[in-house]
Amino acid sequence: MDRPLNINLPSTKIGCSSSNFLMWSIFINFNRDFLYTELMATLRRFQDSISLKTIGLHLIFWALIVTYFAWGFGFNVNPKMSFINSLYFLPGHIIMVYSLLYFLVPRFLLKNKFLHFFVGLSVVLLFCIVYTILAQLQ
Numbered sequence: 001m002d003r004p005l006n007i008n009l010p011s012t013k014i015g016c017s018s019s020n021f022l023m024w025s026i027f028i029n030f031n032r033d034f035l036y037t038e039l040m041a042t043l044r045r046f047q048d049s050i051s052l053k054t055i056g057l058h059l060i061f062w063a064l065i066v067t068y069f070a071w072g073f074g075f076n077v078n079p080k081m082s083f084i085n086s087l088y089f090l091p092g093h094i095i096m097v098y099s100l101l102y103f104l105v106p107r108f109l110l111k112n113k114f115l116h117f118f119v120g121l122s123v124v125l126l127f128c129i130v131y132t133i134l135a136q137l138q
Helices: 018-049 052-072 079-109 114-137
Strands: none
Touching: 052 079, 079 114
16 A cells, blocks of 8 residues: 655745645646646647748748848858858847737737837847847857
């Protein structure tokens, strides 16, 4: 016959009792499980909504964007270096475009939540500015 496992959890220096610790661990485990199920549901919806044709069109679009920026970075002078420079800035553009198209505009702007939209846009812009500064350092 299996006996239940008794674990005495020590309290911390800030006065957290073992019952509080147990309550928080149950809360964290519940939230972790909830977030996992939400993430998996989102991934399933995403997987069901995209097709190979969509992925191909996006890849062609970004290849054209890289070519356009490579031309702007001096394609006639040094083609290899201009493509490398345009690739450095590509993640910032990708983050900006997809966060606007698939997150900020449908979730906030189309629902007239303008303050939320501009806060989100400010966060994305700040992130892209920091990324651009870091990309220029290399």
